[in-house]
Amino acid sequence: MLNRSQIHGAGLGLKRELIPQIQSLYHQTLISNIQFIEIAPENWIEAGNKATKQLDWFAARYPIVCHGLCLSLGGISPLNINFLHQVKQFLDHYNIDIYTEHLSYCTDAYQGKQGYLYDLLPIPFTEEAVHYVAKRIRQTQEILGRRIGIENASFYAAAPISEMSELTFLNAVLSEADCLLHLDINNIYVNSVNFNFDPLSFLREIPQERIVYSHIAGHYQQSPDLLIDTHGENVIDPVWALLENAYDLFGVFPTLLERDSNIPALEVLMKEVDKIADLQHQAIKGTVRANPQTLAQLTL
Numbered sequence: 171m172l173n174r175s176q177i178h179g180a181g182l183g184l185k186r187e188l189i190p191q192i193q194s195l196y197h198q199t200l201i202s203n204i205q206f207i208e209i210a211p212e213n214w215i216e217a218g219n220k221a222t223k224q225l226d227w228f229a230a231r232y233p234i235v236c237h238g239l240c241l242s243l244g245g246i247s248p249l250n251i252n253f254l255h256q257v258k259q260f261l262d263h264y265n266i267d268i269y270t271e272h273l274s275y276c277t278d279a280y281q282g283k284q285g286y287l288y289d290l291l292p293i294p295f296t297e298e299a300v301h302y303v304a305k306r307i308r309q310t311q312e313i314l315g316r317r318i319g320i321e322n323a324s325f326y327a328a329a330p331i332s333e334m335s336e337l338t339f340l341n342a343v344l345s346e347a348d349c350l351l352h353l354d355i356n357n358i359y360v361n362s363v364n365f366n367f368d369p370l371s372f373l374r375e376i377p378q379e380r381i382v383y384s385h386i387a388g389h390y391q392q393s394p395d396l397l398i399d400t401h402g403e404n405v406i407d408p409v410w411a412l413l414e415n416a417y418d419l420f421g422v423f424p425t426l427l428e429r430d431s432n433i434p435a436l437e438v439l440m441k442e443v444d445k446i447a448d449l450q451h452q453a454i455k456g457t458v459r460a461n462p463q464t465l466a467q468l469t470l
Contacts (some may be wrong), residue, residue, distance in 0.1 A: 180447040210236070
């Protein structure tokens with residue numbers, strides 16, 4: 171298997187419908203900018219012989235990162251320890267170093283039974299929540315035997331008991347848990363529109379040394395002041411500009427295109443993967459410059 175200790179360049183989230191397309195085009199330059207892939211371990215653990223053979227094919231050819239969906243770091247129920255041991259076995263088997271999860275919760279309990287809400291809900295930004303979530307992250311890291319990354323989440327309603335900003339909460343959790351940051355560029359932009367703050371100011375306060383890799387994605391505009399993080403549309407210019415600024419601030423880091431719905435043909439997706447790679451090359455050469463009109467769109 172490949173050495174996955176270092177990922178670089180541009181990546182693509184691996185969806186089932188993309189598997190035969192990538193396999194058939196693997197030796198062609200059309201997809202040469204795919205330097206790593208991302209999977210959700212929940213979709214592959216105990217998925218059966220056919221899925222195992224497919225993943226083995228990719229593991230022999232691409233570095234893999236795992237982005238979890240159901241750990242519920244902010245949930246009130248105890249962490250699912252059995253699931254975490256399954257994840258550890260999966261990561262170890264495929265020699266995957268990078269595992270990330272959302273800074274959110276997705277479970278609730280009723281009559282003593284835990285259930286999944288099938289959505290990623292925001293954690294109240296309180297000091298108590300910082301300590302609570304950081305403790306659960308440390309417990310996760312101890313079980314997995316590796317540091318994890320937490321992803322800044324999109325959200326649509328602010329908890330009335332919040333005591334601090336999203337940015338202050340995020341940085342406090344990163345520091346207390348001593349974990350890594352899975353930086354989602356689109357989520358910064360989405361939240362900046364939904365809650366009327368400057369995304370560039372938010373970005374400048376991100377701790378560079380904790381960034382492990384980033385996401386970029388499209389979203390749905392429900393109204394001028396409400397964006398929904400669907401991962402089902404093309405990436406828009408202000409989000410590309412925010413990625414450019416991130417490279418300018420922090421240097422180039424691995425960046426992956428998320429597309430979870432309305433998935434077009436691979437040839438179409440590659441236009442955005444190629445754009446990530448182009449921005450990275452420009453930044454490395456020191457020539458990255460955001461379009462002034464696009465930058466103006468970022469300043470609210």
